[in-house]
Amino acid sequence: MTYESPLRRPLITGKTSYKQITDDIAGPVEAKPTKWWTYGFAVSFAALCLYLFSVGYLLFTGVGVWGLNKTVDWGWDITNFVFWVGIGHAGTLISAVLLLFRQKWRTAVNRSAEAMTIFAVVCAGMYPLLHAGRPWVIYWGLPLPNTFGSLWVNFNSPLLWDIFAISTYFSVSLVFWYVGLIPDIATIRDRATGLSKTIYGVLSFGWNGSAKAWSRFEVVSLILAGLSTPLVLSVHTIVSFDFATSVIPGWHTTIFPPYFVAGAIFSGFAMVLTLLIIARKAMRLEHLITLNHIDVMCKIIMVTGSIVGSAYITEFFIAWYSAVEYERYAFINRAFGPYWWAYWSMMTCNVITPQLFWSRKLRRNLLAVFIISIFVNIGMWFERFVIIVTSLHRDYLPSSWAMYSPTWVEISMFVGSFGLFFTLFFLFAKFLPVIAIAEVKTVVKTSSEEFIAETAKKDGIQVPIEVD
Amino acid sequence: MGHAHIPEIKAEKYVVPARLKTISYALIGLGLIALVAGYFMNHERGLASMLFNNFYFLGLSVAGIIFLALQAVTNAAWSVGFRRIPEAMTTFLPIAGVFMILFAVVAYFGHFYHWMHHGITDINSPEYDEIIAKKAGYLNFPFWIVRIIAAIGIWIIFATIIRKNSLLEDEVGGIAILKKNKTMSAMFIVFYAVTWAMFSWDTLMSIDPHWFSTIFWVYQFANIWVSGVSFIAIVVVLLRRAGYFHIINENHLHDLGKLIFAFSIFWTYIWLSQFLLIYYAHIPEETIYYVERFESYKPFFFLNLALNFISPFLLLMTRDAKRKENSLILVAAIVMFGHWHDLWLTVMPGAVGHEAHSGPFGLAELGGAAFFGGLFLLVVFNNLAKVNLVPVKHPYLKESLYHAI
Numbered sequence: 110m111t112y113e114s115p116l117r118r119p120l121i122t123g124k125t126s127y128k129q130i131t132d133d134i135a136g137p138v139e140a141k142p143t144k145w146w147t148y149g150f151a152v153s154f155a156a157l158c159l160y161l162f163s164v165g166y167l168l169f170t171g172v173g174v175w176g177l178n179k180t181v182d183w184g185w186d187i188t189n190f191v192f193w194v195g196i197g198h199a200g201t202l203i204s205a206v207l208l209l210f211r212q213k214w215r216t217a218v219n220r221s222a223e224a225m226t227i228f229a230v231v232c233a234g235m236y237p238l239l240h241a242g243r244p245w246v247i248y249w250g251l252p253l254p255n256t257f258g259s260l261w262v263n264f265n266s267p268l269l270w271d272i273f274a275i276s277t278y279f280s281v282s283l284v285f286w287y288v289g290l291i292p293d294i295a296t297i298r299d300r301a302t303g304l305s306k307t308i309y310g311v312l313s314f315g316w317n318g319s320a321k322a323w324s325r326f327e328v329v330s331l332i333l334a335g336l337s338t339p340l341v342l343s344v345h346t347i348v349s350f351d352f353a354t355s356v357i358p359g360w361h362t363t364i365f366p367p368y369f370v371a372g373a374i375f376s377g378f379a380m381v382l383t384l385l386i387i388a389r390k391a392m393r394l395e396h397l398i399t400l401n402h403i404d405v406m407c408k409i410i411m412v413t414g415s416i417v418g419s420a421y422i423t424e425f426f427i428a429w430y431s432a433v434e435y436e437r438y439a440f441i442n443r444a445f446g447p448y449w450w451a452y453w454s455m456m457t458c459n460v461i462t463p464q465l466f467w468s469r470k471l472r473r474n475l476l477a478v479f480i481i482s483i484f485v486n487i488g489m490w491f492e493r494f495v496i497i498v499t500s501l502h503r504d505y506l507p508s509s510w511a512m513y514s515p516t517w518v519e520i521s522m523f524v525g526s527f528g529l530f531f532t533l534f535f536l537f538a539k540f541l542p543v544i545a546i547a548e549v550k551t552v553v554k555t556s557s558e559e560f561i562a563e564t565a566k567k568d569g570i571q572v573p574i575e576v577d
Numbered sequence: 578m579g580h581a582h583i584p585e586i587k588a589e590k591y592v593v594p595a596r597l598k599t600i601s602y603a604l605i606g607l608g609l610i611a612l613v614a615g616y617f618m619n620h621e622r623g624l625a626s627m628l629f630n631n632f633y634f635l636g637l638s639v640a641g642i643i644f645l646a647l648q649a650v651t652n653a654a655w656s657v658g659f660r661r662i663p664e665a666m667t668t669f670l671p672i673a674g675v676f677m678i679l680f681a682v683v684a685y686f687g688h689f690y691h692w693m694h695h696g697i698t699d700i701n702s703p704e705y706d707e708i709i710a711k712k713a714g715y716l717n718f719p720f721w722i723v724r725i726i727a728a729i730g731i732w733i734i735f736a737t738i739i740r741k742n743s744l745l746e747d748e749v750g751g752i753a754i755l756k757k758n759k760t761m762s763a764m765f766i767v768f769y770a771v772t773w774a775m776f777s778w779d780t781l782m783s784i785d786p787h788w789f790s791t792i793f794w795v796y797q798f799a800n801i802w803v804s805g806v807s808f809i810a811i812v813v814v815l816l817r818r819a820g821y822f823h824i825i826n827e828n829h830l831h832d833l834g835k836l837i838f839a840f841s842i843f844w845t846y847i848w849l850s851q852f853l854l855i856y857y858a859h860i861p862e863e864t865i866y867y868v869e870r871f872e873s874y875k876p877f878f879f880l881n882l883a884l885n886f887i888s889p890f891l892l893l894m895t896r897d898a899k900r901k902e903n904s905l906i907l908v909a910a911i912v913m914f915g916h917w918h919d920l921w922l923t924v925m926p927g928a929v930g931h932e933a934h935s936g937p938f939g940l941a942e943l944g945g946a947a948f949f950g951g952l953f954l955l956v957v958f959n960n961l962a963k964v965n966l967v968p969v970k971h972p973y974l975k976e977s978l979y980h981a982i
Contacts, residue, residue, distance in 0.1 A: 112979035114654060116752065116972055209835075211982075342846065354857040361858050364791035366850040419770055423791050430778075431789045432711035433862070568975075 113555045115565035118401040120214050121557035125396065127550055134542045134549075135297055137392050142539055145391055150535040156528025163521040164239060172242045174518045181501045181513035186240050188493040189523050191348055193233035193530075194275065195489060198341060198370070199377025200226030201282060204289075205337035213556055214405055216548040217398045220293075221388065222381050223286040224541075228533040229380070230279045232526045237272070239522075267350035274347040278340050285333040291316050292326065293542045345373040352496065358439035359500030362427070368420035372489060375413035375459070378406050379485035384534065386479045388543060397544055400473050407472040410485060414463030417492075421460065439500060447512065448499045455495050458488025583978050584823045589966040591821060593958045601958075604951025611944025622941045624689045625928035627680050629920045630945035632780060633804070634953040635673035635729075636797075640805020641666030642736045643769065645743075646762035649755075654973035655832055655980045658824045661968065662812050664743060665961035666805070667736035669953050674729040676949070677780075681722050689928070692716045692786040708787050716786065721779055728772035735765040743968060750970035773798060784927035788866045792851050799844040803885070804916040806836045807909035814902045821966055827900040828980045834899025834908075841889035841912060845882070869926040877922050884915030917946065 121130075137143075142150075167174055177184050200222035207215040238244045250272050252262045262269050295316035298309035316322060349369035352360035382403065389398040428440040443452045462484045471477045503510045515523075537543070554560055565571070616623025641663035648656050688694050691709070696702030698710040709716065739761050746754040774794040782793050790796075810833040816822050855863045870878050888911045898904040921942065968974060 111981065112976055114973055114976040117652065346846075346850070350854075353854050356858050356860060361854065361860070362791045363793075363851045363854050364795065365854070367792070367795060367847065415767070415770070419774070420791075423774060423794070427789050427791045430712055430715060431862075432708045 111555065113561075113564070115561050115568060115570050117556065117561070118404075119556055119558035119561050120217065120399060120401060120552050121549075122396045122399050124559060125553065125557055127553065130397070130550055130553070131296060131300075131546055133394065133397065134293075134544045134546050135300060137538070138297055138540060138542060139300065143391070146535065146539060150532070150539075153528050153531035153535055156525050157532045158525075158528070159521050160525025160528050163518050163525055164235075167239060167518055167522070168242075168244070172240065174516060176514055176516045176519060178511050178513065180504050180509050180511035181498055183497050183501065184513050185494075185515045185519040185523060186236050187351075188490070188497050189526065190233050190236035191493045191497075192376070192490050193229045193236075193526065194344065194348055195369075195373035195376045195493075196380045197226040197229035197233070197278075197282075197377060198345060198373035199381045200224070200286075201278075201337050201341045202374050202377065203381075204285060205334045206341060208334050209338065212405075213552045214402050216552055217402055217544055218381060218385060218406070219548070220286075220289065220545045221385060221538075221543045222377075223282065223289070224537045224543075225380060225384060225534065226282050226377075227279070227286060228530050228537075229377075230275065230282065231533065232530050234275060234279065235526065235529075237268075267347060267354050270347045271351060274340075274344045278344045281333065281336050281340055285330075285337055288326070288329055288333065289545055289548075290541060292318070292323075292547045293545060296546055297542065341374075342370055345369045352500075357500055358428075358433070358435040359443065359496065362424055364420050364423055368417060371413045371416040371420070372459075372492060375410060375417055375463075376486060376489035378410050378413070379482040379489070382406055382410070382478055382482040383486065386475055386482070388538060392538070392543065394544065397549060403475070403478055404469070404472045407466040407478060407481075410482075411463045411466040414459060414485070418460035421456070435505070438503075442503055443495060443499045446499065446503070448495065448502070451491050451495050451499065455488050455491035458484045459492060462488070586824065586967065586969055586974060586978070588969050589821055590964075591816065591958075591962045591966045593962045594819075597954065597958060601951045601955035604947040605955065606951075608944045608946070608948030608951055611940050612948050613944075615939065615941025615944050618940065619929070620687050621689065621929045622939070624680065624684055624687060625924050626941040626945035627676070628684075628689075628780065628928075629924040630942075630949040631673055631676045631680060633801075633917050633920050633946075634669060634949045635677065636801030637805050637808055637953065638667050638669045638673060638736070639732055639769075639773070640801045640808075642732060642739065642765060643802060644805060644809065645739055645758075646735075646765045646769075649739075649759045649762035650766065652759075652973075654976035655829060657968060657971050657973045657977040658829065659809065659813050659822065660743065660971075661961060661964060661966055662809050662816075663805075664740045664964075665957045666808065667732075667740060668960040669956045670729065670733045670736055672952060672956060673949075674726075674733065677725060677729060678722070681725060685718055685722075690716075690783055690786065692783060693718060706786075712786070716783055721783075724775050724779055728776040731768050731772055735761060735768070739765070743971075744964055746970055747965050747968060748970075750972075752972050755972050781923055784924060785866060787862060790851055790855070790863070790866070792847060796844075796847045796851060799840065799847045800916045800919055803837065803840045803844055804913050806833060806840065807913045809833065810837060810909045811906050811913070814906045816966075817902070824967060824974075824978055826980075828982050829977075830902065830905055831896070831899045831982055832980075834893055834905050837905075837909060837912060838889055838893040838899065841885060841893075844916075845886040845890075848882075848886075869930075870922060873931040874922060874926060877918070881915070881919050881922055884911055884918060888912070888915070 175184065175186065177186075200219075203215045203222045204219045207219075237250075238247055241247055241250070249260055250262065250269070252264070252269075291313055294309050295313035295318065298306055298313050301309055346366040346369065349365040353362060353365035355361055385398055386403070389395050425440050425444075428436040431437070443449075462481050465471050465477070465481060471481075498513050502513055612623060612626060615626060644656075644663040645660060645667075647653075648660070684690060685693060691697070692706075692712070694704055696704040697706050698713040699705055700710070739758055742754050742758045742761070777794040777797040781797065782789070810830070813822065813825060813833065814830070817825060852867065855867060889908050892904060892908045892911075893899055898908070
């Protein structure tokens with residue numbers, strides 16, 4: 110026996126049925142690609158080609174083609190690595206943490222957010238791989254038995270912990286995402302004919318929809334959610350250790366781990382909104398990914414943005430409070446030194462813009478949400494740039510001071526990495542169901558507009574009532 | 578679950594048992610004697626005890642508002658049945674505030690905080706400390722006491738409004754109050770973040786005035802939050818045993834258990850973030866904090882982790898452990914003691930140096946705990962008894978009756 114208050118907002122609007130939901134979600138997979146999909150894919154693929162070209166040039170010529178110098182020896186490479194890892198966090202948060210918090214709205218967005226996680230981690234993983242200069246010997250980064258001479262990994266290094274963290278994160282996210290897909294792929298298989306029936310048949314691992322299969326499916330999902338939850342925290346915590354374990358002022362500060370995690374979720378949700386605002390419109394899924402979904406995601410952006418903002422202010426204050434000359438200078442230099450524009454871009458985009466979401470009107474204005482989500486993406490990129498470059502460029506000795514700017518190789522690799530990301534996302538949106546069909550059906554009997562109206566009638570309550 | 582019996586909503590009132598009153602008065606009386614005696618035996622230690630014990634119970638009150646605020650902004654229904662407990666917890670705030678001001682005045686005259694010494698910021702004085710002089714813009718008595726009063730004042734205002742609205746709802750019903758409290762709660766969270774950060778720096782971090790850590794306020798939040806949820810869990814279980822709360826079932830306990838479990842891990846995460854980064858970077862002005870605690874307080878350093886991480890992690894791992902009353906309150910009691918102990922470990926090395934090591938849980942500490950603890954119990958349960966135990970007209974109450982996980 111369950112009961113859900115009719116005061117809660119609907120998660121499925123309009124009239125709907127189980128059959129209708131299947132048709133709506135499986136439709137785009139079965140239909141021919143639309144004109145807009147083709148254009149979008151073409152642009153993304155062009156950017157991917159730029160990526161491949163610049164990576165090829167990098168590998169043939171050497172890492173020296175980047176703009177790094179003796180003082181700023183980490184630049185766009187690790188900035189973009191952290192940027193992409195961060196983007197990935199929303200997917201895991203939605204699929205694992207929100208599952209634990211029984212947030213039913215996650216059912217409409219978890220699939221695409223998880224897909225985004227995987228693609229973002231692919232983009233991120235390319236940076237350490239390429240930074241090694243010789244990606245074909247990247248396995249030297251793993252603690253393999255010592256058969257290659259005297260090579261051995263440094264277990265004390267957070268960079269090594271990063272390899273473990275990211276590879277675990279990637280594997281678990283991939284498995285979680287794919288396991289969730291199996292029943293939906295089977296649904297597509299059952300509706301398909303010919304070659305696609307065979308392909309989706311193989312991909313569905315012979316799913317037969319029996320009670321036993323569902324029971325196993327539930328158990329596996331729960332175990333994977335349990336494994337993913339600590340991973341959400343651990344991955345960006347260890348990324349933050351890359352900086353915070355050092356003695357560099359501006360890098361070494363104890364608030365880094367939770368603040369990086371909050372920042373990652375912040376940027377991840379911004380990217381989810383950027384993608385879904387377009388996808389729900391293009392694929393006509395507005396009744397399943399409703400304004401109420403957008404509204405709550407905006408609230409998450411506002412909360413995580415405020416956490417990030419309070420971490421910035423704490424850092425700044427404690428730098429002054431510490432009375433350590435170098436700490437104080439690092440932060441003054443951030444705000445008023447030669448990279449002041451990066452710092453103030455970060456502050457504006459990350460601290461001020463999310464505060465606009467206090468307004469309910471703005472949370473429900475798609476154009477405004479879309480623009481703010483882009484601002485947050487930009488701000489979070491600047492955050493990493495500020496932390497990395499401005500903390501390094503003025504070394505302890507003024508004779509070592511240097512400025513850094515990226516070369517065309519770094520720029521085209523970054524632009525190209527969006528090509529990689531969007532190419533993968535377009536392929537996903539065309540060939541796999543973007544919403545978890547089986548999961549979204551579970552909220553029909555609790556949270557659809559029709560069902561809520563029925564409950565309200567029984568309870569004698571007038572709906573809709575706006576509680577928030 | 579399928580055929581669970583859904584209880585009827587009935588107005589209930591809690592009656593404070595005479596025994597609880599006697600115990601509270603006895604704790605207050607004996608505690609006061611011990612605290613005062615402890616103070617005259619050693620001023621620093623007496624003051625330190627007054628500070629950390631008052632902080633602990635004030636923290637429980639603040640955790641009460643945080644609980645209400647978080648449930649309000651997330652539209653949570655499961656906790657509605659027992660929301661009068663966190664509401665009652667907040668009523669201790671004014672008393673804790675009075676004692677905090679009393680402490681501040683005595684601390685000022687007794688130079689409890691090293692930065693309060695006369696001449697410490699005066700370059701011509703033999704007491705001159707260059708580092709503290711650089712912080713004098715923030716660490717000076719007038720500004721310090723204004724911040725403390727402002728912080729507690731703001732919490733009292735929000736707690737009073739939220740509780741008053743909630744009590745009014747018992748009479749008028751409807752959703753207007755739900756909405757109003759949601760707005761108040763969102764505002765509280767914003768104010769809380771700022772005031773709590775400063776409050777934890779002012780009262781605790783500045784005991785070691787050269788030391789600094791950006792995560793410190795998050796760590797103190799984790800401390801009081803786990804203790805607060807544990808206190809709620811204990812009271813819910815004990816009231817159920819005393820025949821109240823028919824509307825609370827093991828599903829509600831399960832969620833309280835999950836919160837204790839999850840936030841004990843969160844506490845450990847924050848603990849590790851602070852410890853590991855300081856340990857790894859090995860910068861002397863930062864490591865000093867852990868050197869003191871590791872060298873002179875070694876057993877307690879490890880006991881802290883055993884109480885606050887290993888116990889809840891192992892004992893509350895299973896579903897059953899969270900749903901059974903005995904295991905739930907056992908763990909809740911362990912972590913409540915654990916976080917009290919953690920606070921002791923935060924305050925003592927800076928306040929009295931190695932001294933507390935020889936007789937760790939001395940007269941002053943136990944006296945302080947008894948005094949403030951007795952006062953807290955007396956105030957909280959008296960205020961709980963004055964109002965309806967169940968918020969009968971809360972819009973989400975019906976949903977919370979069906980809560981099943």
